[in-house]
Amino acid sequence: MAIEERAGEVANHLIKAGAFADEQKLVRNLTLAGNSALDAAAFEEARSSFQTALSRQAATGAKERAELLGRLAIAESGLGRWDTALANLRESLELNIGVGDTAMIGRSFSDLTDALILAGRFEQAVESARRGLAHLEGEVSVDRVRLLDGLSQALAWAEGYEPAHEALKEALELASELADPKLVARLTGVRSIINFHFFRLREAVDDGFKCEQMGGADAPPWQRALQVRVMYPALVYLGRTREAASVANDLEPFARRIGQSFPIALIRTIGAWAEFGKAPDLTRLETSLQQALQSDPTVGFAFWVVISEVQLSLVDFYRGNWAEALSHAQASCRSEPGSSSEGVGAGTLFRQMAYAGDSVGALASFDENSRWMPRLGQMNPRGSWSMLALVIEGLAMLDERARVAELYPLARELISTGAVVLWPVSRLTQTVAGGRCCSRSRVGSGGRAFSDRDADGRVFAQPPRTGRDTPLPRDDAA
16 A cells, blocks of 8 residues: 555656666566555546657557556546547557456457446447457356346337347346356346336335445446436436435535546436425525536436426526427437437427427427337336426427327326426426316417326416426426
8 A cells, every 4th residue: 555655656756767777677666656646536647648758669568558447447438538539548558458458458348338438329339339248159158247237228219129128137147157246246237227227116226225235336437426416317217315425425526536427417406306396496406406507517418408398498498489399399309319219309499489389399209219118017117207208398388189088098107107206397296197188278379288186186387488497396306
């Protein structure tokens, strides 16, 4: 430990010694200093150490350079520099292929696949995992399990539930054959992530807690952050707010330590809506959301752009600034990525156009994007369920009662998922199901509010077209 703590100081002395310094000793100390900085989430410092070590080419062989590039990629990703991180991982992979070390080749493919998933580049992640598996064909090894793990996650986003399920099943069989409980725990966490993606909320939470009990805390930091990041919104959807708050209390400091800003932004935005549900204050809500959504430029994933625009649209909608609400809705639709948020932006745009009374435009928009709606009895990504809620509300406002009634079986299926509240569209599932009962007394030609009552008789309403502020429901699950 003392050696690692002094490694940076030793490296500085060796750099000052210039040509008289032992280059290999310098590289060793720079590597130790970089690793120590990574452990402390000091990513700029780590990046500097690894870059300096890599500049000493005469003192580093191909295998050592590959390792340094992999460590540099971690620092770059911690700074949100995904393109640079991925380029370093690809260079590291090619070096390991040149060396011919099968174990390091498998690890490099796995690291690259994981990074591509984190960067939201799912099709590239599928390609990377499959290339790696081809190199390790027939092996019963930890690296093969890790690649199947990554493949299953990437397939969930890129191709659907069945391909993801098959890859994960194969990974679990290999992990069982290896009799490795840590691998089984990790894969249980991956199953939680995939279940959440397909809105299997109870299963996602059960697997998440099971992963923790099996030793999920020993998973790589990025993987653990992703697992816990899934647990938090899943519990929110289910209305289990106390457990969600407990998870958030653990997740935020952990995410900060490893340099992942997205979980922090997620916690703070959901928290802002929860506070708004308790004490409606649109100015405070907007300020809180702006701070959370723009606090860190590293939160630049495409799907987060969609979620951000949807929330800003909703705030303007509640304020009565319908032109701005429409502008944000259009931006969320333009940013629609190939991920689990598909449908949220399209649904937001449809609802806003419906409230504005643009029946022709709204219905044309719906027909164009109907492919993102959930399919009855199938595994549907969570964005499609949000779109369903938004479409039902919009159709009710347009007095398209027959089309709303056609969607009622889907609304019942939504309720059967156990979801109590839908984020980021700020709707209770029982309110969504109530949309089928809308009558002209509730959806009039003057643009009256879409409303419904929950089981306790509480009213949930959208603002009427006067533009006056109308609060969200007071509900702990919101």
